[in-house]
Amino acid sequence: xxxDNPTTNRDNGSVTLQDIAAHAGxxxxxxxxxxxxxxxxxxxxxxxxxxAIKTLGYVYNRGAAALRSSRTSTLGVVVYxxxxxxxxxxxxxxxxxxxxxxxxxFLANSEDSTERQQRFLERMREHRVDGILLCPAxxxxxxxxxxxxxxxxxxxxxxxxxxxxxxxxxxxxxxxGVRQAIDHLVALGHQRIAFLGGHAEHSATRERWQxxxxxxxxxxxxxQRLLRATVTRRDGFALxxxxxxxxxxxxxxxxxxxxxAFGAILGLKRMGLxxxxxxxxxxxxxxxxxxxxxxxxxxxxxxxxxxxxxxxxLALRRIDDPDGAREQVVLSPRLQVRQSCGTKSPRTSRLTSxxxxxxx
Amino acid sequence: xxxDNPTTNRDNGSVTLQDIAAHAGxxxxxxxxxxxxxxxxxxxxxxxxxxAIKTLGYVYNRGAAALRSSRTSTLGVVVYxxxxxxxxxxxxxxxxxxxxxxxxxFLANSEDSTERQQRFLERMREHRVDGILLCPAxxxxxxxxxxxxxxxxxxxxxxxxxxxxxxxxxxxxxxxGVRQAIDHLVALGHQRIAFLGGHAEHSATRERWQxxxxxxxxxxxxxQRLLRATVTRRDGFALxxxxxxxxxxxxxxxxxxxxxAFGAILGLKRMGLxxxxxxxxxxxxxxxxxxxxxxxxxxxxxxxxxxxxxxxxLALRRIDDPDGAREQVVLSPRLQVRQSCGTKSPRTSRLTSxxxxxxx
DNA sequence: TTCTAGATTTGGATCAATCCAAAAGAACAA
DNA sequence: TTGTTCTTTTGGATTGATCCAAATCTAGAA
Numbered sequence: 001x002x003x004d005n006p007t008t009n010r011d012n013g014s015v016t017l018q019d020i021a022a023h024a025g026x027x028x029x030x031x032x033x034x035x036x037x038x039x040x041x042x043x044x045x046x047x048x049x050x051x052a053i054k055t056l057g058y059v060y061n062r063g064a065a066a067l068r069s070s071r072t073s074t075l076g077v078v079v080y081x082x083x084x085x086x087x088x089x090x091x092x093x094x095x096x097x098x099x100x101x102x103x104x105x106f107l108a109n110s111e112d113s114t115e116r117q118q119r120f121l122e123r124m125r126e127h128r129v130d131g132i133l134l135c136p137a138x139x140x141x142x143x144x145x146x147x148x149x150x151x152x153x154x155x156x157x158x159x160x161x162x163x164x165x166x167x168x169x170x171x172x173x174x175x176x177g178v179r180q181a182i183d184h185l186v187a188l189g190h191q192r193i194a195f196l197g198g199h200a201e202h203s204a205t206r207e208r209w210q211x212x213x214x215x216x217x218x219x220x221x222x223x224q225r226l227l228r229a230t231v232t233r234r235d236g237f238a239l240x241x242x243x244x245x246x247x248x249x250x251x252x253x254x255x256x257x258x259x260x261a262f263g264a265i266l267g268l269k270r271m272g273l274x275x276x277x278x279x280x281x282x283x284x285x286x287x288x289x290x291x292x293x294x295x296x297x298x299x300x301x302x303x304x305x306x307x308x309x310x311x312x313x314l315a316l317r318r319i320d321d322p323d324g325a326r327e328q329v330v331l332s333p334r335l336q337v338r339q340s341c342g343t344k345s346p347r348t349s350r351l352t353s354x355x356x357x358x359x360x
Numbered sequence: 361x362x363x364d365n366p367t368t369n370r371d372n373g374s375v376t377l378q379d380i381a382a383h384a385g386x387x388x389x390x391x392x393x394x395x396x397x398x399x400x401x402x403x404x405x406x407x408x409x410x411x412a413i414k415t416l417g418y419v420y421n422r423g424a425a426a427l428r429s430s431r432t433s434t435l436g437v438v439v440y441x442x443x444x445x446x447x448x449x450x451x452x453x454x455x456x457x458x459x460x461x462x463x464x465x466f467l468a469n470s471e472d473s474t475e476r477q478q479r480f481l482e483r484m485r486e487h488r489v490d491g492i493l494l495c496p497a498x499x500x501x502x503x504x505x506x507x508x509x510x511x512x513x514x515x516x517x518x519x520x521x522x523x524x525x526x527x528x529x530x531x532x533x534x535x536x537g538v539r540q541a542i543d544h545l546v547a548l549g550h551q552r553i554a555f556l557g558g559h560a561e562h563s564a565t566r567e568r569w570q571x572x573x574x575x576x577x578x579x580x581x582x583x584q585r586l587l588r589a590t591v592t593r594r595d596g597f598a599l600x601x602x603x604x605x606x607x608x609x610x611x612x613x614x615x616x617x618x619x620x621a622f623g624a625i626l627g628l629k630r631m632g633l634x635x636x637x638x639x640x641x642x643x644x645x646x647x648x649x650x651x652x653x654x655x656x657x658x659x660x661x662x663x664x665x666x667x668x669x670x671x672x673x674l675a676l677r678r679i680d681d682p683d684g685a686r687e688q689v690v691l692s693p694r695l696q697v698r699q700s701c702g703t704k705s706p707r708t709s710r711l712t713s714x715x716x717x718x719x720x
Numbered sequence: 721t722t723c724t725a726g727a728t729t730t731g732g733a734t735c736a737a738t739c740c741a742a743a744a745g746a747a748c749a750a
Numbered sequence: 751t752t753g754t755t756c757t758t759t760t761g762g763a764t765t766g767a768t769c770c771a772a773a774t775c776t777a778g779a780a
Contacts, residue, residue, distance in 0.1 A: 386729075387729065387731070388730085388731085389729070389730055389731075390728085390729060390730075393728095393729085400727080400728065400729085401728070401729085402727080402728060402729090427736065427737085428734070428735050430735080
């Protein structure tokens with residue numbers, strides 16, 4: 001609907017506080033108080049000012065406000081691979097939580113490059129964001145957290161964390177996730193369980209490996225096989241074949257993420273083996289596509305949307321209270337059992353209801 | 361690396377132009393010129409100033425600069441479903457293109473709600489973004505484009521478009537995509553080709569339907585079956601079964617997007633039919649997962665990353681020249697042939713190299 | 721040496737808000 | 751009427767940069 005501009009703002013284009021003040025017969029300061037919903041102003045005055053704001057088609061200038069108040073209502077979000085559906089869901093969660101509080105967020109995609117990440121962080125600092133949600137790129141210097149602290153920039157780490165202990169963090173309990181997967185496999189009678197994946201040295205990978213090793217130990221299993229440096233479908237495809245050629249081969253593999261698991265399933269098929277029968281496969285993340293495969297993939301659900309919401313909440317809390325105690329929110333994953341572990345469930349595949357729409 | 365703060369900025373916390381000016385023995389104005397890389401300053405002066413900036417650990421305040429210059433180096437990006445991998449890739453493209461120009465972008469997820477979309481647009485206006493990339497939510501009022509124009513806000517529509525003709529737009533040629541799919545099917549001997557999908561009345565759906573109808577006509581095919589309101593996997597799953605129960609059933613279906621196609625494949629299997637033999641399936645988008653399925657999905661590749669880059673480029677151009685002629689960039693899709701149309705290719709599935717990493 | 725054109729540099733006004741201490745107004749008691 | 755307290759309102763300073771017209775500083779020419 002074309003709003004016909006009432007007072008086609010003077011020559012330059014924008015109506016300011018001054019203009020509404022004049023129109024409402026009050027001072028700039030009073031208008032400012034109204035805008036910030038101060039309880040100080042009298043009701044009658046407030047109404048008068050609101051009316052003027054409407055009549056003149058005033059648009060609040062957050063930039064100018066930020067200059068004086070040093071609060072921008074702005075957050076920086078840095079992820080390393082926005083094309084990954086996992087991050088898409090996470091960003092959706094962040095967006096929803098921030099939206100409620102009137103915040104908006106800059107999104108940056110580091111592509112797992114520390115240089116890009118650094119540039120983004122500096123740029124966000126120049127834009128005076130109130131805080132940063134950071135999924136640190138792979139080889140991130142642990143000192144980065146201290147640098148941000150020196151900048152006086154609240155920072156919530158998400159999913160991965162670097163640096164020394166008291167920091168804000170939101171993520172999932174990867175260790176528990178792997179434990180759940182292995183418990184499930186052991187209950188099904190598996191004895192030789194391998195772990196596929198983990199790219200490099202960061203917390204999220206270390207936690208998974210820890211979970212793997214301690215679970216084997218707890219169950220008293222002697223077979224242990226951990227293949228690193230696999231993180232893509234392609235890796236899963238190649239490495240499962242290498243693994244199955246060994247003697248003895250594993251009877252089950254737990255994968256670093258669902259992509260690796262998809263690759264592994266494809267690899268098994270390529271060898272003429274049947275996933276779920278000749279070798280069980282469990283993924284991590286439970287992405288939307290997990291239930292699509294043939295067989296549908298059993299996966300450790302890590303709830304990216306919830307993590308995003310949680311991270312945003314933490315950030316807002318930290319901004320309100322910069323010196324409060326650091327918090328770490330670690331959500332519990334849940335094993336989503338499907339068909340890739342041989343337990344042929346009665347239903348073929350229950351399509352779950354999702355909010356996932358389609359492009360265009 | 362912890363930078364040890366040289367001149368632990370006076371009491372309040374920030375070093376300003378004034379401070380560097382004093383330290384370098386020049387005026388504020390000169391420092392400002394140096395920061396903006398003006399060719400006016402003498403080399404010696406420039407060096408002196410640069411040195412001072414480093415020494416004092418100065419951080420440029422873009423908010424303050426924007427207040428005077430009314431350029432924020434900031435862009436708003438509004439999509440309707442960031443959890444969809446298609447948009448993830450698109451946002452990655454946008455991000456890459458903007459990064460090169462020193463721009464950062466606000467990302468907002470409308471969830472296909474016009475109210476949310478409206479609030480976001482207003483908020484971005486308050487933040488004085490230089491322009492907006494908009495994938496309009498479903499029932500968007502065509503007048504929205506005019507409203508934005510009245511705001512003096514450059515707006516590039518992406519993927520979908522609303523409103524009257526001269527507008528900026530970046531998208532893909534959906535009509536051509538469907539045509540390619542149908543030409544392929546006809547060449548394989550198909551006569552009864554159905555179309556699955558399209559959610560509501562927006563340009564991207566209309567274009568596909570147009571492509572469907574005109575292709576049938578061009579090939580002189582009389583069978584025509586277009587099932588609307590399908591956009592999710594669940595829809596595809598249900599509707600293919602309805603469709604295959606008809607007499608005669610189609611011998612092939614072209615789907616609105618890959619999600620619908622995945623659902624359709626699952627639906628065929630559920631009926632005991634073999635996708636690619638009993639009924640061929642073609643998707644749209646060519647998401648990463650298309651090659652994973654069994655059978656691997658033939659799909660019309662729509663290149664989201666490239667669309668994102670193109671859209672960002674358009675936006676920057678429009679910001680530089682607000683009154684220039686509107687541009688519409690329509691990329692050509694390309695049919696990615698795999699196994700879901702019965703042509704069993706010799707290789708099982710070639711995993712293409714991708715930049716897609718893994719979460720955490 | 722003086723003049724002039726060109727290259728640099730500068731100070732004051734400005735952008736649009738918030739902050740804050742002080743002023744004004746209202747309400748009530750002495 | 752005056753004083754006191756509480757509620758509202760206000761103007762001037764401030765935030766940190768850019769804009770712009772004017773001032774200053776070169777060189778080279780006259």
